[in-house]
Amino acid sequence: MTDASRYMGLPSRYQRPSALAFLGYAAAIVIILWSFAGAGFSIDKVISSPPRFADFIVRAFPPNLDPKVLARLGWKMLETLQIALAGAVIGIILSVPIALLAARGLIAPTWINQIVRTALGFIRAVPDIAWALVFVVAVGLGPFAGMLAIAIDTIGFCGRFFADDMEAADKGPSESLTATGARKLDVVACATIPAAMPAFISTSLFATEKAVRSSTILGLVGAGGIGIELKVGFDLFDYPTAMTVILMIAVVVISIEYLSGWARTKIIGEQR
Amino acid sequence: MFVRCIRMQATHSSTISLVTELSVETLVAPARPDQTGAVVSAPVLPVDLRVAGLAKSFAGTPIFKDVSFGLSRGEAVAIVGANGTGKSTLLRCLMGLIPADAGVINVLGTDVQNASSAGLRAMRAQMGLVSQKHNLVPRLSVLSNVVQGLLGQRPGFRHWSQSFAPIASREAALAALEKVGLAHLANRRADRLSGGQSQRVAIARALVGQPKILIADEPTASLDPAAGEDVMDLFFDLARQEGVTVIFISHNIDHALRYGERVLGLADEGMPLDARASSLSAQDLRGLYD
Ligand SMILES: Nc1ncnc2c1ncn2[C@@H]1O[C@H](COP(=O)(O)OP(=O)(O)OP(=O)(O)O)[C@@H](O)[C@H]1O
Ligand SMILES: [Mg+2]
Numbered sequence: 001m002t003d004a005s006r007y008m009g010l011p012s013r014y015q016r017p018s019a020l021a022f023l024g025y026a027a028a029i030v031i032i033l034w035s036f037a038g039a040g041f042s043i044d045k046v047i048s049s050p051p052r053f054a055d056f057i058v059r060a061f062p063p064n065l066d067p068k069v070l071a072r073l074g075w076k077m078l079e080t081l082q083i084a085l086a087g088a089v090i091g092i093i094l095s096v097p098i099a100l101l102a103a104r105g106l107i108a109p110t111w112i113n114q115i116v117r118t119a120l121g122f123i124r125a126v127p128d129i130a131w132a133l134v135f136v137v138a139v140g141l142g143p144f145a146g147m148l149a150i151a152i153d154t155i156g157f158c159g160r161f162f163a164d165d166m167e168a169a170d171k172g173p174s175e176s177l178t179a180t181g182a183r184k185l186d187v188v189a190c191a192t193i194p195a196a197m198p199a200f201i202s203t204s205l206f207a208t209e210k211a212v213r214s215s216t217i218l219g220l221v222g223a224g225g226i227g228i229e230l231k232v233g234f235d236l237f238d239y240p241t242a243m244t245v246i247l248m249i250a251v252v253v254i255s256i257e258y259l260s261g262w263a264r265t266k267i268i269g270e271q272r
Numbered sequence: 273m274f275v276r277c278i279r280m281q282a283t284h285s286s287t288i289s290l291v292t293e294l295s296v297e298t299l300v301a302p303a304r305p306d307q308t309g310a311v312v313s314a315p316v317l318p319v320d321l322r323v324a325g326l327a328k329s330f331a332g333t334p335i336f337k338d339v340s341f342g343l344s345r346g347e348a349v350a351i352v353g354a355n356g357t358g359k360s361t362l363l364r365c366l367m368g369l370i371p372a373d374a375g376v377i378n379v380l381g382t383d384v385q386n387a388s389s390a391g392l393r394a395m396r397a398q399m400g401l402v403s404q405k406h407n408l409v410p411r412l413s414v415l416s417n418v419v420q421g422l423l424g425q426r427p428g429f430r431h432w433s434q435s436f437a438p439i440a441s442r443e444a445a446l447a448a449l450e451k452v453g454l455a456h457l458a459n460r461r462a463d464r465l466s467g468g469q470s471q472r473v474a475i476a477r478a479l480v481g482q483p484k485i486l487i488a489d490e491p492t493a494s495l496d497p498a499a500g501e502d503v504m505d506l507f508f509d510l511a512r513q514e515g516v517t518v519i520f521i522s523h524n525i526d527h528a529l530r531y532g533e534r535v536l537g538l539a540d541e542g543m544p545l546d547a548r549a550s551s552l553s554a555q556d557l558r559g560l561y562d
């Protein structure tokens with residue numbers, strides 16, 4: 001109270017919510033509780049799961065370190081990385097022309113921007129594993145289906161963010177090149193893309209990390225890579241091998257994240 | 273084509289001498305335009321640029337209205353006015369970079385307001401613009417930035433970078449850099465230049481296409497006094513010797529009076545001043561800023 005009397009204009013620390021805001025909060029709480037119910041949340045299972053989880057751990061340890069198994073899994077891991085890299089590179093390259101069409105005020109009229117952005121939104125809305133299922137049907141089982149799934153997933157991601165990067169790029173150089181009488185395409189190639197390049201590199205590295213993470217589970221639906229070993233391990237109750245696979249994936253994914261972070265500072269950090 | 277060849281030769285042969293000349297000329301005060309006026313007014317002077325009743329507003333706020341003036345070939349004109357009076361906006365309208373609200377703009381025979389995009393490009397290819405910010409492409413070399421100044425005349429990937437450019441274009445770019453005294457920095461990355469060096473590279477980019485009209489928005493703002501004089505001397509020589517029409521914005525009253533044969537002044541949403549520099553005093557121009 002003394003606060004308020006000394007500084008008349010000072011707003012109170014907590015503002016009482018309006019009736020509408022209050023209804024909003026109440027609705028949010030109801031929806032969250034309802035979601036727990038829908039997810040089959042059960043205290044019983046929470047209480048009984050630690051012992052079962054411990055049971056899995058006990059049966060999975062020690063992980064299968066048989067050299068022959070390790071060699072087989074190593075080759076599968078390599079295939080996984082190849083799927084990720086090939087898919088990501090194709091996706092990143094195709095994303096550039098697609099992003100040019102998606103970026104507002106660049107080379108395409110607004111209605112084309114809208115169509116392309118909507119299509120990219122659709123691609124992102126479909127999960128990568130669903131794309132893998134689609135491509136398994138289209139081109140058959142194997143890593144090629146996985147690579148296509150990664151490529152299209154990357155286009156959904158990079159197409160959108162490349163477009164945003166180009167829209168955010170400094171307009172000065174492109175205005176100056178427009179003033180020389182250059183064509184739109186030349187202006188984009190000479191001013192807009194170079195200006196957006198650090199952002200492109202950063203986005204591409206994220207896309208590659210994402211591709212590696214996705215590629216490890218594509219095997220679950222027969223689209224190549226190490227995921228199949230995980231599935232077989234669990235199906236045959238061969239938990240030690242499954243554990244080896246999980247640890248391997250963890251090590252590879254963490255290394256890739258570290259590597260891409262290093263590359264990011266190396267390429268972009270130095271240029272600034 | 274024939275005319276172009278002659279102009280090309282003229283620049284190439286005068287390039288080397290210009291550089292030495294520039295440094296010497298800073299010692300000697302450049303001749304006032306009106307004293308050498310006889311050289312400028314050769315036979316007939318075709319009109320290069322005509323503006324009538326030009327108006328522009330941003331989001332309902334009028335910047336200027338009813339601006340009219342005309343420029344003859346080879347004229348050097350200074351535009352002055354307080355901050356925010358619309359000088360840069362006026363230049364953007366002249367090049368068709370932003371649309372004007374009303375009025376007629378005719379540049380080199382092109383009706384800017386109604387021209388097709390190909391028509392606008394053809395017009396811009398005969399002009400050179402030095403913007404208020406240097407606007408170089410940061411990640412490219414200085415030489416590549418200057419080569420890109422030729423994109424209007426020679427579209428296509430060969431002028432995206434100096435690496436792909438034909439030898440003639442690379443030489444022209446180097447010659448333009450020599451004119452601004454920066455040939456030794458041709459390989460430097462553009463974002464590793466000082467502010468004044470960047471500004472001079474931007475000037476070289478505007479000059480490389482041998483424009484008929486050169487438009488410069490505060491070209492000397494970030495230059496030291498000597499470099500500023502060098503650049504203004506260079507512009508003045510272009511106007512006098514090669515018949516280039518030069519329009520420059522300047523907050524430097526001395527420059528405006530010394531290098532502009534004519535001075536246009538923007539104030540109060542209009543252009544109250546359009547006079548020959550010889551008839552103006554520094555005091556007259558100061559009045560414009562009150
Ligand atoms: N794209 C834009 N959108 C909205 N307002 C703008 C835009 N560009 C310029 N303006 C406004 O128009 C007015 C004129 O701007 P302009 O850049 O032409 O001024 P100027 O005469 O060049 O000033 P200075 O001497 O500071 O360079 C300013 O008030 C500015 O805020
Ligand atoms: Mg300005």
